[in-house]
Amino acid sequence: MIRSEILREIAPILRDELVVCNIGLPSQELHMIDDQPTNFYMLGTMGLSSSIGLGLALAQDKTVISIDGDGSVLTNLGTLPTIANNVADNFILLIIDNGSYGSTGDQPTYAGKKTSLTAVAKACGCDNVVEVQDKDLGPVLQAAIDGKKQTVIVCKCDSGNIKLPVITMDPVVIRDRFMKAVAG
Ligand SMILES: [Mg+2]
Numbered sequence: 102m103i104r105s106e107i108l109r110e111i112a113p114i115l116r117d118e119l120v121v122c123n124i125g126l127p128s129q130e131l132h133m134i135d136d137q138p139t140n141f142y143m144l145g146t147m148g149l150s151s152s153i154g155l156g157l158a159l160a161q162d163k164t165v166i167s168i169d170g171d172g173s174v175l176t177n178l179g180t181l182p183t184i185a186n187n188v189a190d191n192f193i194l195l196i197i198d199n200g201s202y203g204s205t206g207d208q209p210t211y212a213g214k215k216t217s218l219t220a221v222a223k224a225c226g227c228d229n230v231v232e233v234q235d236k237d238l239g240p241v242l243q244a245a246i247d248g249k250k251q252t253v254i255v256c257k258c259d260s261g262n263i264k265l266p267v268i269t270m271d272p273v274v275i276r277d278r279f280m281k282a283v284a285g
Contacts, residue, residue, distance in 0.1 A: 125204030148177030
């Protein structure tokens, strides 16, 4: 499965949760598949989906799911020890690990070579780290939501992109409706 197929499959699980989504194609895909005011589409700041999500989870009680990529986590590797040492049991980091920088043309990442982000997350001290194959993600994600324990999920999948439009919604609108959803 490629990332867009995974997002399509888990969209019903994500629908009622606060979701911070990685810049570029992941946000465009989620927006196209199931746009919700509870989705925060990042239009900048590569690598910071996990950091924004953790901060939001620490600041309030609702479940927050950060959808990130292997390339973005490698860009901001300091996020994993930060997550490990600032536990928010309402926070789930979902790393869709396709072994490539998808949004820039599928150049290979080190996560698709010798570096295991699962092993890195565990070594950083993250308590609940689950590696899962693409087709098995749905139940694992639902269990993480229901379990109310901070969880890092590394979902291994194929690289590949679909053609789709950019998000034309004004960033201020994305921010404002998300803030209302957080407060609501
Ligand atoms: Mg990737």
